[in-house]
Amino acid sequence: MTAAWGRVGQDxxxxxxxxxxxxxxxxxxxxxxxxxxxxxxxRLCLTCGHVGCCDSSPNRHARAHAGLVGHPIIRSFEPGENWRWCYVDEALA
Incomplete structure (x- = not known):
């Protein structure tokens, strides 16, 4: 995370x-x-729709997808959850 985002919290x-x-x-x-x-x-990739498994899963496919194709933002694909994560900044987005 950097302060160079312009607005505080703007990823x-x-x-x-x-x-x-x-x-x-x-x-x-x-x-x-x-x-x-x-x-x-x-986890759902918010760029292309890839559904991947989380970092607690054996294969961590959501993170691997983000690193491989450069799609940094995912959201939880679990019922009742609405948060997003940026793999680049390792922070909520």
Whole structure:
């Protein structure tokens, strides 16, 4: 996190967030489904709709996706949760 954001708390990576993103695999982690692995919690990429597993999951596919394709902002894909996370800044977005 840096103070160079202009406004306090304004994450510059929010420009990657799309309003029309649709989960590609709403039934679970896209990559875990492909390899037959379990997951703990799900995260939705707010740029492309990739559904990945959280950092508590064995494969951490949401973080891997962010690093591989450069999509920094996810939101929880768990029922009743509405928070977003920026992997670049390691902070709520």
């Amino acid at each position: 510059p990576h929010l420009t990657f967030v799309r309003d029309d993103v649709v989960p590609r695999t709403p039934e679970g982690c896209e990559d875990c489904l492909r390899i037959g692995s379990p997951w703990v919690h799900l």
